Amino acid sequence: MKRINEQKGFTLTEILIVLVVAGILLSLILPNVLQAIERGNVTAHQSNLNTINVALFMCYTQERDWTQCADITDLTDGNFLEEVPENPFGGGYDIEDSPDVAAGDINAGKVACSTVEVTVGGDTLPGTCSGA
Template sequence: MKANRNLARAPGAFTLTELLIVIAILAILAALLLPALTQAKERGKLTACRSNQRQLAIAALTYAIDNAEWLNPLQDVRVGPDGNSWETTYRVILWDYVGGNPAVFDCPTERVAVYADGISTTDAALGGFALDPAVDWSRLYGYPSQYEVWNASGIGVAGAHWIPVRDDVDPLARVSTMPFGRPLGGGYYEGLHRTTEMTSPAKLICFGDGGSGTATWSDDNWWIKEVTPGAEDNAGFNRLTQDDYGCRRHAGGAVYVFADGHADRLAAAAIPCNPTECWWSLRLNAHAPAAGAGVAP
């Protein structure tokens, strides 16, 4: 008599075919769920990036309230704990306004340009200096020091247009059109700005996903800037065409926070920078000919 294999196996056990089917179903389910999980993870990072940027906008506006409406400098020369004066960044200047939390200057999606990891080997490589093994470089942030400017961060301060659009002969009379300028003198010629100079706060970018990662000034991985020397006041500023990887960090776009405190994810090409409207400038029409100038920039 032919043996019945189904009867021969233990009650409740699976056949090989049944097991293979179960494994195949699990593999299909995993393949279906993994992209959804990855997307959910990225959505979480996007939310965290947006939250960090909103904190930065609030910090800058609170700084202005404390300083007679003057916004914080993009960078400045400040005295460090070692008693020396060092060129430093807005991160040190807003430090107390973000509760001394270095992670606020970072985007969770960014792995390389990270402020909270202190001076990393990547930062040192950009700066062309060696890390001294005797120093704890991982905690070098939040105060003026020789290397603070070299610490890349995932979120950059807006500095696309720092040469004035109007034609000034005297460099000391220059006033930049970026929201956070640099103090006049000391090698800086742009000047600072007051919140009252913003013509359209809802259309003025203050911070955004940073990490310019370009050959020109690649050391300054903490601000969003025009990377073509001499073209800093040009209309048509587009981070994508400049291969600025920070602008495509979140599904091809980037998070930006505006002076009214709202944050948006935008594609680089969707940000206006033309004679009618420039979201990088204090004056919405910064690229339009200045009154009396007669010549378009």
């Protein structure tokens, strides 16, 4: 005998099994996706710092005076940078001169390296300087 009210569809158990499997797959994939995004942000940040560094040395090569390249806006005003790169971690980029080194010493070639500090999300990450 044929049933009159045959309904087609999924049972609650089948739906729950699909949701559990989807949750397990998501928990396996999500950390890898987040790590890839973080690695991309770090790479972009390093590239931005390199671009700013090149612009600083181009500015110094033209001006022969670090004080003329002391601010990030000096690089954009002097056409060494089209625009200040966007920091992928938020905030921006800023150039600060070291209080330990006089500008005259840098211009006279008495300092062989410089120290860079990068501020990311309120945390300052100091650079290192070896040699003098």
